[in-house]
Amino acid sequence: MSGDPRNQGRDAGVVNIRRIGEEQRVRETSKDVAKGGAQQTPESNGMTVEDLSAFYGSFKAVTDVNMQIKRNKVTALIGPSGCGKSTYIRCLNRMHEVIPGAYAEGKVALDGQDIYAKGADPVNIRRRIGMVFQKPNPFSKSIYENVAWGAKINGYRGDMDELVERSLKQAALWDEVKDRLKESGYSLSGGQQQRLVIARTLAVEPEVILMDEPASALDPVSTQKIEDTMEDLKKKYTVVIVTHNMQQAARISDYTGFFYIENMGDPGRLWEFDETSKMFSNPDRKETEDYVTGRFG
Ligand SMILES: Nc1ncnc2c1ncn2[C@@H]1O[C@H](COP(=O)(O)OP(=O)(O)OP(=O)(O)O)[C@@H](O)[C@H]1O
Known part of the structure; x- marks a missing residue:
């Protein structure tokens, strides 16, 4: 100027x-x-995000995200620290607005239904779109009760023992805890606690599971066990996972979204979104390539 x-x-x-x-x-x-390189699925299939922006008061943390999250696939979210991955994933089940002053603009639809529509019940949305956080957060209850609790609250009328066993099996924890179901959830190791939380999330039978760096605090063996559950989980669920671990994203996901901030102070953007194989071998944008090959981040 x-x-x-x-x-x-x-x-x-x-x-x-x-x-x-x-x-x-x-x-x-x-x-x-948002097209993700592959053919678009209809709106009614999975989650559709349109022009999503997220704010903390007057601070805009994420801007204009468009993304098609495909049903029964694993979508990984990657990108440097502070570019809005956690903020974005929390917008996908309305957890973001729980933070005082935080709000989102735009549209997020599950099977074609706007989860931000007037009259949409956030509690019901969070049951349909479950979330596993970075740090395992079991309740101070027995292993059994940790898994059964959400289902009980939701009025589950089936065989609770069967549900607990099935959920623990899906989370690859059953063999380690089947003889100690009455012990406290806190008696488990960090990796086991995280799988307990995954089992608790599965027990309310969500359609989508959001995971914000679920393995970042875990040892390699526990991480491996959580990764092993992914292949099984996606047969039944749609999974979105934030990870800093590039090998993990490449191994477990079908689609990858790279978030990036071009200039300091700007909000985070979805810089590139495509099939994981393309994102890790031949991405369209230089910043994506630099990030996935470890040149920065
Ligand atoms: N509770 C909050 N209040 C105000 N600003 C926040 C809050 N949480 C995050 N932010 C800001 O929003 C921006 C995005 O943060 P976010 O945690 O979503 O990034 P991220 O990509 O998940 O980072 P990381 O990889 O380090 O976890 C950052 O500038 C951060 O400082």
Whole structure:
């Protein structure tokens, strides 16, 4: 911009026009990346995210995300620290708005139904779209009760023993706990506690499971066990997982979304979204390639 104050108004106008043009370009790119390279599935199949932005008060943390999350697939979210992955994943089941002052704009639909629609019940949405956090957070109850609790609250009328066993098996924990179901959930190791939380999430029979770095605090053996459950989980569920571990993303996911902040202070954007095999072998954007090959991050 010119240093002459008389030119500043005019120059500012030019800058604004460029900015609007840039916004438009990024918006189009963000709609393109939503296609994920493969053919689009109908809106009624999985989750559809349109123009999603997330705020903490006046701070915009994530902007204009468009993404098709396919049913019975694992979608990994990767990107440098602070680019909005956790914020974004929490918008997918309305956990973001639980933080005072935090809110989201845009549309998130599950099987074609807008989860932010007036009258949509956040508690019911969080039952249909479950979440596993970075740190295992079992309740101070027995292993059995940890798994049965959510189902009981939801009025589950089937065979509770069978549900507990099935959920623990799906979370690859049954063999380790089947003889100690009455012991406290806290008596388990960190890796076992995380699998207990996964079992608890599965027991309420959600359609989608969101996982925010579920293995980041775990040892390699526990991490491996959690990864092993993924192949089974996606037969029944749609999984979205935030991970910093590139090998993990490449191993377990079908689709990968790369979040990125181009200039410091900007909100995070979905920079590229595609099939995992393409994202890790031949991504369209240089920043994606630099990140997945470990050149930064
Ligand atoms: N509770 C909060 N209040 C205000 N700002 C927040 C809050 N949580 C996150 N942020 C800000 O939002 C932006 C995105 O953070 P977020 O945790 O979503 O990023 P991330 O990509 O998940 O990072 P990491 O990989 O380090 O977990 C950051 O600038 C962060 O400081």
